[in-house]
Amino acid sequence: MLWVKSLHIIFMVTWFAGLFYLPRLFVYHAMCNDQPGNERFKVMERKLYYGIMTPGALLTIVFGTWLWLGYGFSGGWLHAKLALVAVLVAYHVYCGKLLLDFKHDRNRHGHVYYRWFNELPVLVLFAVVILVVVKPW
Secondary structure (H helix, E strand, C coil): CHHHHHHHHHHHHHHHHHHHHHHHHHHHHHHCCCHHHHHHHHHHHHHHHHHHHHHHHHHHHHHHHHHHHHHCCCCHHHHHHHHHHHHHHHHHHHHHHHHHHHHCCCCCCCHHHHHHHCCHHHHHHHHHHHHHHHCCC
């Protein structure tokens, strides 16, 4: 199970790297005014979302489920963690929607919106790590 736990953590870090970086790309993309720059951001965002973030998310969930099946489901901390994972999945899906908006030149938000949007996964990461390490309930 230590291998499974290690892989869960590795893919969680991979997923979070994308969750932190994609909205930062959105900040710069929203500020970009030239066509070659816009096209470059579209490629970077697509590769990050489909090549790193989505596989990281799926493998995090696969190995997390494996851990759950191996150790069992107990404690209020785990319920809270799973709720936060659901928030992250929704955030991930919304990032995909924003990615499509940029792809089709339909972005409706400014760079300030994306700067604030970028903070949510940071808050969730803090909460999840505290829940997993401290197990307050």
